[in-house]
Amino acid sequence: MEGLDFIKACSAIGAGIAMIAGVGPGIGQGFAAGKGAEAVGRQPEAQSDIVRTMLLGAAVAETTGIYGLIVALILLFANPFLG
Amino acid sequence: MEGPKIYGELFGLPITQTLVNTWIIMVMILVVCAILTKNMQKRPGKAQVIAETIVTVMDNLVAQTMGKDKMRFAPYMLALIMFLAFANTAGIYGLRSPTADLNCTVGLALMTFFMTQFFGLKSKGLGGYLKGYLEPMPFLLPINIIGELANPVSLSFRLFGNLLGGGIIMALLYSALAGLYFFPILIPIPFHFYFDIFSGLLQSFIFTMLTMVFVSMAMD
Numbered sequence: 001m002e003g004l005d006f007i008k009a010c011s012a013i014g015a016g017i018a019m020i021a022g023v024g025p026g027i028g029q030g031f032a033a034g035k036g037a038e039a040v041g042r043q044p045e046a047q048s049d050i051v052r053t054m055l056l057g058a059a060v061a062e063t064t065g066i067y068g069l070i071v072a073l074i075l076l077f078a079n080p081f082l083g
Numbered sequence: 084m085e086g087p088k089i090y091g092e093l094f095g096l097p098i099t100q101t102l103v104n105t106w107i108i109m110v111m112i113l114v115v116c117a118i119l120t121k122n123m124q125k126r127p128g129k130a131q132v133i134a135e136t137i138v139t140v141m142d143n144l145v146a147q148t149m150g151k152d153k154m155r156f157a158p159y160m161l162a163l164i165m166f167l168a169f170a171n172t173a174g175i176y177g178l179r180s181p182t183a184d185l186n187c188t189v190g191l192a193l194m195t196f197f198m199t200q201f202f203g204l205k206s207k208g209l210g211g212y213l214k215g216y217l218e219p220m221p222f223l224l225p226i227n228i229i230g231e232l233a234n235p236v237s238l239s240f241r242l243f244g245n246l247l248g249g250g251i252i253m254a255l256l257y258s259a260l261a262g263l264y265f266f267p268i269l270i271p272i273p274f275h276f277y278f279d280i281f282s283g284l285l286q287s288f289i290f291t292m293l294t295m296v297f298v299s300m301a302m303d
Contacts, residue, residue: 066245
């Protein structure tokens with residue numbers, strides 16, 4: 001059973017490493033929010049349009065982070081290597 | 084957070100928790116619609132004002148995002164956002180949300196995908212539709228096809244990942260709190276507020292917005 005334990009340990013480490021993907025969307029969404037605040041400051045009357053566009057862009061930027069999350073979830077809960 | 088339970092079989096198809104919760108949500112939406120549209124009059128009562136506001140807001144959103152000429156999509160988009168809003172906030176009334184199951188989100192994303200293909204083909208004609216794959220350069224055809232197929236994948240995984248991630252964090256929080264001597268009732272409330280209400284409604288809005296953008300982009 002040593003091999004199985006090794007696979008489990010490596011899967012847990014892999015899940016942790018996969019979640020490093022969360023850094024990218026964090027930076028991207030922060031950038032989008034900063035630009036959104038800037039745009040609202042410059043043009044407060046267009047606030048609803050700006051917020052809508054910003055949320056859409058933030059959601060698209062989030063996709064890569066979600067892919068990382070799904071890889072981590074597969075490694076933790078539906079591990080293909082354990083057979 | 085556990086996977087959806089399987090309750091039984093109907094004509095050889097498994098009845099999962101997702102399916103049952105979807106039925107419950109369908110009943111809830113029907114009840115809400117029946118209450119809001121009961122006894123409609125020229126001079127609206129309270130319920131009718133709410134119903135009219137919801138329809139007007141959605142009509143304005145569709146008109147802004149897709150253009151005035153595509154107003155016929157507004158009923159579908161309102162139905163989609165209603166279902167998603169109820170399904171994503173199912174955690175606060177104790178149901179496992181149906182959108183935390185990949186089968187449900189892939190179904191919704193495939194509906195969007197086939198809508199983009201069908202309405203793109205219908206409004207551009209066969210020649211214009213096929214020519215769209217050869218732009219800007221003919222040798223980019225494989226990349227265009229991959230890009231087209233990536234849309235439903237990213238749509239479904241975004242919704243699924245957000246909802247399942249929120250559910251897992253809530254389950255971890257509850258299992259951590261259950262280990263204490265007494266149960267602190269106030270601690271889960273802000274987490275429910277964020278993961279169920281804020282994140283759920285935001286994701287339903289985003290799914291609907293992206294559907295609108297994809298369909299209107301495919302059409303013009």
